[in-house]
Amino acid sequence: MEGVKTKPLLHTLRFSPLIALNRVFAVVYTCAILALLYHHAITAFHSTTLLSFSISIPLLISDVILGFMWAAKQSFRMNPVHRQVFRENLEKIMKKNDFQALDIFICTADPYKEPPMSVVNTALSVMAYDYPTEKLSVYVSDDGGSAMTLFAFMEAAKFGSHWLPFCRRNKLVDRCPDAYFRSSHHQSSEAEQIKMMYESMKARVENVVERGKVGDEYIASHQQREAFNKWNSQGFTRQDHPTVIQVLLEIGRDKDITGESMPNLIYVSRHKSKTSPHHFKAGALNALVRVSAIMTNAPIVLTLDCDMYSNDPQTPHRMLCFFSDPKLRPNLGYVQFPQIFHGLNKDDIYACEFKRLFQINPVGMDGLQGPSYVGTGCFFSRRVFFGGPSSFLAPEIPELRPDHVVSKPIQAQLVLALAHQVADCKYENQTNWGSKLGFRYGSLVEDYFTGYRLQCEGWNSVFCHPNRAAFLGEVPITLNDVLSQTKRWCVGLLEVTFSKYCPVTFGSKAMGPLMGLAYAHYAFWPIWSIPITIYAFLPQLTLLNGISIFPKVCTYLH
Ligand SMILES: O=c1ccn([C@@H]2O[C@H](COP(=O)(O)OP(=O)(O)O[C@H]3O[C@H](CO)[C@@H](O)[C@H](O)[C@H]3O)[C@@H](O)[C@H]2O)c(=O)[nH]1
Numbered sequence: 146m147e148g149v150k151t152k153p154l155l156h157t158l159r160f161s162p163l164i165a166l167n168r169v170f171a172v173v174y175t176c177a178i179l180a181l182l183y184h185h186a187i188t189a190f191h192s193t194t195l196l197s198f199s200i201s202i203p204l205l206i207s208d209v210i211l212g213f214m215w216a217a218k219q220s221f222r223m224n225p226v227h228r229q230v231f232r233e234n235l236e237k238i239m240k241k242n243d244f245q246a247l248d249i250f251i252c253t254a255d256p257y258k259e260p261p262m263s264v265v266n267t268a269l270s271v272m273a274y275d276y277p278t279e280k281l282s283v284y285v286s287d288d289g290g291s292a293m294t295l296f297a298f299m300e301a302a303k304f305g306s307h308w309l310p311f312c313r314r315n316k317l318v319d320r321c322p323d324a325y326f327r328s329s330h331h332q333s334s335e336a337e338q339i340k341m342m343y344e345s346m347k348a349r350v351e352n353v354v355e356r357g358k359v360g361d362e363y364i365a366s367h368q369q370r371e372a373f374n375k376w377n378s379q380g381f382t383r384q385d386h387p388t389v390i391q392v393l394l395e396i397g398r399d400k401d402i403t404g405e406s407m408p409n410l411i412y413v414s415r416h417k418s419k420t421s422p423h424h425f426k427a428g429a430l431n432a433l434v435r436v437s438a439i440m441t442n443a444p445i446v447l448t449l450d451c452d453m454y455s456n457d458p459q460t461p462h463r464m465l466c467f468f469s470d471p472k473l474r475p476n477l478g479y480v481q482f483p484q485i486f487h488g489l490n491k492d493d494i495y496a497c498e499f500k501r502l503f504q505i506n507p508v509g510m511d512g513l514q515g516p517s518y519v520g521t522g523c524f525f526s527r528r529v530f531f532g533g534p535s536s537f538l539a540p541e542i543p544e545l546r547p548d549h550v551v552s553k554p555i556q557a558q559l560v561l562a563l564a565h566q567v568a569d570c571k572y573e574n575q576t577n578w579g580s581k582l583g584f585r586y587g588s589l590v591e592d593y594f595t596g597y598r599l600q601c602e603g604w605n606s607v608f609c610h611p612n613r614a615a616f617l618g619e620v621p622i623t624l625n626d627v628l629s630q631t632k633r634w635c636v637g638l639l640e641v642t643f644s645k646y647c648p649v650t651f652g653s654k655a656m657g658p659l660m661g662l663a664y665a666h667y668a669f670w671p672i673w674s675i676p677i678t679i680y681a682f683l684p685q686l687t688l689l690n691g692i693s694i695f696p697k698v699c700t701y702l703h
Pocket residue numbers: 252253254255259286288424425426429449450451452519520521589590591592593630633
């Protein structure tokens with residue numbers, strides 16, 4: 146209709162043209178698989194010798210597993226969709242002032258395996274988002290309980306006051322300092338100056354890490370000394386220490402060198418005790434959900450691994466294109482960006498890119514109820530941590546409610562005291578945290594399990610895959626690390642498979658068969674190893690012994 150102004154589009158959805166083809170193919174292929182299984186069963190049934198029986202049974206088992214995995218995978222192919230985001234339209238629809246506040250969680254756990262400089266780079270890259278700084282809060286969770294990490298962040302807070310205005314003024318796209326200085330396009334004298342500052346910060350931090358402690362010469366103020374004194378108290382170890390919360394930057398109080406406000410930057414090392422379970426990353430994230438609720442309580446929460454830096458300052462705009470769509474909003478639980486890696490080793494010999502897992506399968510789930518959560522690069526609505534979309538579950542204290550309005554400054558005595566209280570290792574005893582509230586406990590792959598449970602509760606999710614990677618992370622590049630990661634993932638997934646939450650039963654009932662199968666495809670991922678091992682040995686052994694195991698064409702022609 147002419148004269149009627151249509152609102153500019155924020156995002157569109159396009160169904161993949163392959164859908165019809167995929168479905169026809171699935172039917173044909175299912176027939177072929179059933180025929181093959183029938184053949185195996187008949188051979189096993191008719192086998193006359195123990196030898197032929199003991200060959201056909203493993204083949205039958207292998208092919209049943211492969212057939213099941215193939216069937217589960219079809220869920221990703223039934224309805225794949227592609228989304229496009231028009232972030233440039235966002236500011237035509239809403240004012241910057243109306244953007245929702247954002248709490249960013251960065252997890253780190255070990256200053257030696259995850260160097261503080263890399264964590265600092267991740268933090269700086271998101272502090273420099275093209276987003277109103279008075280709406281940004283960055284929380285760092287340090288499960289390593291390390292003074293070196295705190296020191297690195299004190300340095301980062303200082304460097305940030307130069308880095309943020311520098312990024313803004315020069316409209317940089319690479320806002321992770323390390324990535325920017327690694328690329329070659331910085332020639333101005335201003336860039337050289339910033340680079341020198343960065344290098345000198347890096348040298349100080351690395352020196353501290355090398356020596357394993359923060360030397361006196363690095364402690365500049367009384368406040369800093371007080372912070373580090375906590376580490377000097379009796380029996381402060383990584384597994385056993387009180388809560389440490391340090392506000393390093395505060396909106397309104399701390400300004401950058403041009404006089405603009407800095408975002409909040411808060412260091413949190415939750416209380417740990419050898420007698421209380423800490424629940425690994427899920428425990429760390431729940432502590433942050435609560436501490437941030439007390440201090441800022443932003444309606445949107447971004448979770449990041451410490452090695453995953455922002456590669457695009459416009460990412461929050463993209464996320465808002467979904468969260469500010471009134472049609473999506475009521476049930477939208479999270480917006481997941483893919484995990485994409487830099488620094489893969491040449492030819493990626495250990496197949497760590499996991500393109501199918503992080504980039505292809507989510508497109509398929511996006512056409513159903515939405516992609517699974519992969520632990521990093523994911524923007525949540527804070528509301529998801531408190532029950533399903535239509536069944537709100539109130540937390541124990543009103544200050545943790547997602548609709549609670551924070552009225553006191555983050556450094557107010559009361560606020561800090563309460564923040565310490567909710568980061569206590571005993572706080573979760575006799576509460577719903579980990580079972581019905583927050584990130585879920587019970588699996589080593591807390592991301593998979595949490596996303597799964599949220600979707601079972603009725604939350605939808607969206608997969609956002611822009612051309613320029615929103616985040617770039619690191620992958621294990623040595624065999625040892627790859628094996629240990631794979632083992633952790635397999636154990637975590639099997640923990641879900643053999644629980645009452647098995648996706649085939651619980652998941653299918655809660656979300657329908659296709660979503661159930663999609664999650665089952667991951668839950669059963671470790672059992673790939675069975676057919677792979679059988680096929681790696683059996684055909685070769687039978688070939689060497691002159692036994693034929695595959696059907697001959699002539700058998701079927703007569
Ligand atoms: O007790 C812990 C253990 C780990 N972490 C942090 O958790 C993140 C992921 O741990 P990592 O050892 O790097 O695991 P990966 O297997 O490489 O990570 C993938 O798998 C994890 C488990 O499924 C997810 O949490 C991650 O987001 C996902 O990237 C890191 O930032 C750690 O610092 C903690 O904060 N506390």
